[in-house]
Amino acid sequence: MAPEGQQREGRGYLRRTHGPMGIAAGPPEAPPPLPLAAQGITVEIGGAQILGGADLELKEGELVAVVGPNGAGKSTLVRAVSGLQKTSGGSISWWGKELGSLRGRDLARLRAFVPQRMPVPAGVTVREAVTIGRSSHLRPLGRMTGSDREAVGAAIARAGVERFGERALTTLSGGELQRVQIAIGLAQETPVLIADEPTSQLDLGATVGVAGLLRSLVGDGLTVLLVVHDLALALAVADTVVVVSGGRTVAAGPPAEVLTPERLAEVWGADARLSEDGGRTGLHVAWVPEAAMGTGASS
Amino acid sequence: MARRSLVFAALLVALALATVASLALGAVRIPASEVIDILLGKGGGGPNQQIVESLRLPRTVEALVIGAALGIAGAILQGALANPLASPDVIGVTGGAGFGAILIIILFPGSIALLPIGALFFGLLAATLVFAFAWSGRNRGSAGKVILAGIAMLSLFTAGTTGLLAAYPERAPSAIFFIAGGLTSSGWEEMETIWPYFAVGFVFAAVLIRPLDRLALGDDVAASLGSRPQLIRLGAGVAAALLAAASAAIAGLLGFLGLVVPHVVRMAGGSSSNTFVVPASALGGAALLAAGDTLARTLRAPIEMPVGPFMVVLGVPLFLWLLRKAV
Numbered sequence: 001m002a003p004e005g006q007q008r009e010g011r012g013y014l015r016r017t018h019g020p021m022g023i024a025a026g027p028p029e030a031p032p033p034l035p036l037a038a039q040g041i042t043v044e045i046g047g048a049q050i051l052g053g054a055d056l057e058l059k060e061g062e063l064v065a066v067v068g069p070n071g072a073g074k075s076t077l078v079r080a081v082s083g084l085q086k087t088s089g090g091s092i093s094w095w096g097k098e099l100g101s102l103r104g105r106d107l108a109r110l111r112a113f114v115p116q117r118m119p120v121p122a123g124v125t126v127r128e129a130v131t132i133g134r135s136s137h138l139r140p141l142g143r144m145t146g147s148d149r150e151a152v153g154a155a156i157a158r159a160g161v162e163r164f165g166e167r168a169l170t171t172l173s174g175g176e177l178q179r180v181q182i183a184i185g186l187a188q189e190t191p192v193l194i195a196d197e198p199t200s201q202l203d204l205g206a207t208v209g210v211a212g213l214l215r216s217l218v219g220d221g222l223t224v225l226l227v228v229h230d231l232a233l234a235l236a237v238a239d240t241v242v243v244v245s246g247g248r249t250v251a252a253g254p255p256a257e258v259l260t261p262e263r264l265a266e267v268w269g270a271d272a273r274l275s276e277d278g279g280r281t282g283l284h285v286a287w288v289p290e291a292a293m294g295t296g297a298s299s
Numbered sequence: 300m301a302r303r304s305l306v307f308a309a310l311l312v313a314l315a316l317a318t319v320a321s322l323a324l325g326a327v328r329i330p331a332s333e334v335i336d337i338l339l340g341k342g343g344g345g346p347n348q349q350i351v352e353s354l355r356l357p358r359t360v361e362a363l364v365i366g367a368a369l370g371i372a373g374a375i376l377q378g379a380l381a382n383p384l385a386s387p388d389v390i391g392v393t394g395g396a397g398f399g400a401i402l403i404i405i406l407f408p409g410s411i412a413l414l415p416i417g418a419l420f421f422g423l424l425a426a427t428l429v430f431a432f433a434w435s436g437r438n439r440g441s442a443g444k445v446i447l448a449g450i451a452m453l454s455l456f457t458a459g460t461t462g463l464l465a466a467y468p469e470r471a472p473s474a475i476f477f478i479a480g481g482l483t484s485s486g487w488e489e490m491e492t493i494w495p496y497f498a499v500g501f502v503f504a505a506v507l508i509r510p511l512d513r514l515a516l517g518d519d520v521a522a523s524l525g526s527r528p529q530l531i532r533l534g535a536g537v538a539a540a541l542l543a544a545a546s547a548a549i550a551g552l553l554g555f556l557g558l559v560v561p562h563v564v565r566m567a568g569g570s571s572s573n574t575f576v577v578p579a580s581a582l583g584g585a586a587l588l589a590a591g592d593t594l595a596r597t598l599r600a601p602i603e604m605p606v607g608p609f610m611v612v613l614g615v616p617l618f619l620w621l622l623r624k625a626v
Contacts, residue, residue: 046437084522108525115519119381123570124515132512136524140506184520196519 033096035060035192035223036111038081041090043073043247050076052247053090058192058225063218065228065238065255069268073247074227075116075196081225082113082194108136112185114195117177120169126180127165130156133184152187158220159183159213175206182213193217194225199233211237231259232283235274243267303575306568310582314363317589321359322351324597357487362589364490365482365550368497368542370584371504373557374564374577378511379535380442386558387543389449390536393554394456395425396547397478401460404474405467414477415489415548419496422544425452430536440529445536480551480607482592489549496545503538504577511535511573553588555611559618560584566621587614 036058043051051073058064066074079085081092083099092099094110102110112133130152137148144152156165159179164172172180178198185193198214199207207230215237218224228234234241235255243251243258245267251258261273271286322334329347342348369387376385387393399421403414432448434440460478464471510531513521518528543557564579565571591610596603 082523084519104522104525104527106525108523111523113519113523115517115523118517118520119515121515121571123565123568124572128572129516132516133520133524135509135513138509140509181520184516185523188524 032060033093034058036081036092036094036225038077038092039090041077041080041092042088043076043080043085044088045076050247051080051087053249054244054247055249055252056081056225056242057252058223059240060191060223061218061221062239063215063224063226063237064240064242065226065234066242066244067228067231067234067259068244072244074244077244077249078194078196078225078227079113082111083107084113105136108188108190110190111192111194112188112190114181114185114193114198116196116198117201118181120172120177122168122170124169125166126161126169126172126183127152127156129169129180130161130183130187133187136188151189155183155186158186158217160209173206175202175209178202178206178210179213182210186217191221192223192225196227197229198226200229207233230283231264231274232281235259235276236279236281303568303570303579306564306579307582310579310586313586313590314582317586317593318359318363321362321589321593322355324593325350325355326600353486354484357490358482358484358592359589361482361490361549362592363585364497365546365553366556366584366586366588367581368500368546368584369553369557369588370560370564370580370582371501371577372539372542372546373559373584374561374573374580375504375507375511375535376539376557377561378515378571378573378576379507379532380445381515382442382446383562384558385446386554387539387546388453388554388558389446390540390543391425391429391449391452391456392422392540392543393547393552394453394460396422396544397552398425398456398459398463400477400547400551401463401474404477405463405470408470408473415493418477418548419493419544421456422547423540425456426536426540426544428452430533434529434533440532442532445532476605477551479605480553481595481603481605482550493545493548496541496548500538500541500545503534503541507531507535507538508573508577511577515571515573551605551607553607553610555607555614556584556588559614560587563618563621 034057036056038056041051041054042049054073054077056066056077066078068074076085080087094102094107131144133155134144134148134152138144156162159182161176161179161183164176169177169180182195182198185195195214199210202210211233214224214226238255240252241255241258242249243263250267251263256276259274264270264272271289273284275282275284319331319334323329323331327347327350329351333342333347334351336342337348337351373386376387376390377383396418399417399419400414402421403410403417407413429445429448429452433445438444464474510521510526513524513526514528514531521528521531546553560583561576561580564576564583568575568579570576587610588606591613592606595606595609598604
């Protein structure tokens with residue numbers, strides 16, 4: 001168990017999120033249980049094996065980006081550890097507790113899952129949607145308390161959606177909607193926030209905004225797990241990168257060490273390298289193989 | 300928010316007016332003030348009190364309960380299946396209940412008291428079959444699967460009903476009233492048998508309102524919040540099946556009400572939040588059925604028109620007008 005002193009000073013809505021559910025501390029010398037430890041996850045969907053022994057770990061207060069080619073099983077892995085996808089093998093534990101032993105209500109206090117794109121019901125405002133995100137804290141027929149309303153307000157402010165808080169979801173742009181989805185996750189007041197490709201459908205400006213928001217949540221003391229398509233973005237925001245390929249975890253570690261040109265060639269089959277220059281990151285790709293250069297229509 | 304409060308206020312006024320009218324109007328007109336006195340237990344014990352208490356009150360209560368039940372059934376099904384076409388029809392209840400009732404009317408005309416039980420049993424049986432098929436195999440419990448299984452079951456039971464009517468044409472006339480849908484002034488007897496199904500359905504629906512709001516943001520958000528999307532859909536199906544089958548047992552086939560009322564409420568309130576739509580549909584359904592039943596039995600008195608077709612005739616123009624104004 002992390003000593004209280006290690007807890008970073010966060011915003012109001014982040015307090016009392018650590019050490020959820022009063023999980024008892026082990027003997028003093030025992031290492032604290034990780035927020036998330038998943039080993040050898042296998043998933044089959046409709047007879048096809050999607051994951052064949054993938055691993056994933058989260059340490060407190062870090063941002064982990066899961067990267068990999070299309071169809072590698074990135075989203076499936078993240079959904080599996082979140083309890084949204086049935087697994088056929090492996091072990092998943094949240095703060096040392098088996099995922100299978102956690103009730104939905106309890107799991108909802110540990111992690112929030114932000115889908116890639118949620119359906120947008122007509123006539124529902126941003127504030128109402130974020131309020132729904134708070135419902136995991138309420139009893140089945142219980143009412144919102146003052147502290148619930150405060151949490152909703154704090155989530156709206158933190159995600160930067162106050163400006164359009166009273167607008168209908170149907171009127172928002174892609175970037176605005178993604179921020180609202182993050183606000184819904186924040187209203188859950190969980191120590192871990194998980195987002196599946198939060199920027200894959202956004203333009204450059206909106207991507208920068210959402211990436212900055214997610215990174216700043218780590219500064220608040222949250223642990224963040226993302227599925228990311230854009231490797232330059234992963235290099236910029238992640239503390240740890242997990243590379244998934246063919247349904248298995250093939251590498252994990254600091255992005256600069258893991259995303260080497262050799263690995264990009266091996267996993268993505270591309271001649272590419274990443275660069276970093278004063279916080280700006282870039283992906284340099286040999287888009288056209290040299291053999292194909294100069295061979296025009298004449299060949 | 301203000302718009303929704305306004306809709307609620309309008310619905311409450313409509314409900315109160317429809318209730319009083321339903322009790323006051325009929326072969327004998329009783330002044331509204333006397334009706335209210337009788338309801339408050341200050342009636343003089345005259346014949347009017349007798350008429351209100353033993354003839355009209357049971358019928359009015361049936362109209363209110365069934366109207367609310369069908370409104371709620373439609374609202375939670377449309378929410379759970381995220382489909383605007385959802386209504387008690389699409390989970391097979393209406394088809395099953397129709398078959399059950401016609402079976403009793405045609406094959407056991409001597410045991411007509413069994414009609415509500417037959418309708419209830421086959422209504423719930425049809426819904427059970429729909430859920431059993433929709434929850435088996437791949438992609439279990441998906442909205443598309445529920446709707447397709449429901450429409451298949453509706454066709455099957457409707458074919459059974461039509462087959463029975465064709466085989467015994469001489470007994471068909473007595474079945475018409477049930478198929479058209481309508482209330483009768485037969486006292487409390489039916490309600491006494493059927494009320495537990497309504498009660499369970501209403502409680503279930505109330506508990507489901509918040510989970511349905513989660514589901515409106517998608518299965519993933521619902522799961523993130525600790526709900527099981529398939530379970531919410533199943534619960535909504537069970538609640539709607541109980542409410543719709545119990546309604547059909549007493550008042551025949553009034554499925555149109557369950558389809559239309561939630562849409563009207565959504566369009567009027569400008570919101571699809573279930574916290575608003577479910578209770579507002581209950582009020583709207585109750586007011587509409589009480590008003591419709593009053594009109595159907597007074598406009599051409601002493602001839603009673605069946606309230607089902609009557610409401611459809613009144614409701615469709617209103618519905619289409621609102622639909623035109625909606626996006």
